[in-house]
Amino acid sequence: MCRLPLTLGSRLLHYPVPRLIVNADDFGLTSGVNRAIVELHQAGLLTSATLMTRAIGTMEAIAIARATPSLGVGCHVVLVDGDPLRLASNLPTLTNPDTSRFYPTLGAFLTRLLRGKIRGSEIELEARGQIEWLQSRGVTLTHIDTHKHTHMFPRVLCPVLRAARACGIRAIRNPFEPAWSIRATPGAPFIRRTQVRLLRLLASRFHRFVAEQGFVTTSGAIGVLATGTLDAPTVTSLLNSIPQNPPNAVYELVTHPGYNDAALAGANTRLLASRDIERAALAVLRDVPNVGLLNYAAIHSAPVTGA
Numbered sequence: 001m002c003r004l005p006l007t008l009g010s011r012l013l014h015y016p017v018p019r020l021i022v023n024a025d026d027f028g029l030t031s032g033v034n035r036a037i038v039e040l041h042q043a044g045l046l047t048s049a050t051l052m053t054r055a056i057g058t059m060e061a062i063a064i065a066r067a068t069p070s071l072g073v074g075c076h077v078v079l080v081d082g083d084p085l086r087l088a089s090n091l092p093t094l095t096n097p098d099t100s101r102f103y104p105t106l107g108a109f110l111t112r113l114l115r116g117k118i119r120g121s122e123i124e125l126e127a128r129g130q131i132e133w134l135q136s137r138g139v140t141l142t143h144i145d146t147h148k149h150t151h152m153f154p155r156v157l158c159p160v161l162r163a164a165r166a167c168g169i170r171a172i173r174n175p176f177e178p179a180w181s182i183r184a185t186p187g188a189p190f191i192r193r194t195q196v197r198l199l200r201l202l203a204s205r206f207h208r209f210v211a212e213q214g215f216v217t218t219s220g221a222i223g224v225l226a227t228g229t230l231d232a233p234t235v236t237s238l239l240n241s242i243p244q245n246p247p248n249a250v251y252e253l254v255t256h257p258g259y260n261d262a263a264l265a266g267a268n269t270r271l272l273a274s275r276d277i278e279r280a281a282l283a284v285l286r287d288v289p290n291v292g293l294l295n296y297a298a299i300h301s302a303p304v305t306g307a
Helices: 009-014 031-042 058-067 106-114 120-136 147-152 154-166 179-183 190-212 232-241 273-287
Strands: 019-027 048-051 072-077 141-146 220-222 250-255 292-294
Touching (some): 019 031, 019 072, 031 058, 031 273, 048 141, 072 147, 106 147, 106 154, 120 141, 141 147, 141 154, 147 154, 147 190, 179 190, 179 232, 232 273
Parallel strands (some): 019 250, 048 072, 220 250
16 A cells, blocks of 8 residues: 555645545544554554543543554544533533433434534533543644534534634544445445435535634545444445545545454443454555555645545
């Protein structure tokens, strides 16, 4: 594989191959997830990971991040299906009063969000708290994204952007899957395929708000449709389908690798056996000659286009 250095400056504008960020979500979820991320990064197959602040493996992940400067690390902002960093009493519309936790499903969260029952000020407060908490522990953050891609919705995106901007972060995941990537994802369930296509209707507002706030992002996220089914044939199909134009496009391959062990079984995640499959699937990156790997730290100096 032709690999790019992780800090490239203006050379990114002229590099002749598509560029790809390979990101692992849920850094810190368990020690087995952390182990998979380290192994894949050391093997040159993974360039980035996004870190959760309130997971059982968070402190171990922080130590790994500080000891591995070549790994780009973002904040995986959690607003659903988890525990808040702030006191629940300060987040009365964002947390469930019966549990003091975030609402457990994306559906429950979105129902409240779209009915105007979640205050943007609470989203901003919690997102900023998670970002600052990682920064205060010596983690240099390259970007942000959100658990279950909640920032694709404008009522989440705007306060999350304000929080990140206040913390000096200027890069965010583009959570929308390009049309070519959807076509290159075999075997995805019809319902999920329909959901991903419909959610693309939010993309224009996402790009407008991101640009207005002075943030950079990628040309799109690939592998989102395949979450839970991202095996080696799917990764190969996606990589072989990356368009050669425009030449300055950057895509992010969204992955969830890990080891399916006892800790993962107790971590309240639907992605169990698939984490072993995704970990193994990333090995196909060794055999793709036409993709350059980088992380979010490298895209600040060059414009990114394409969708």
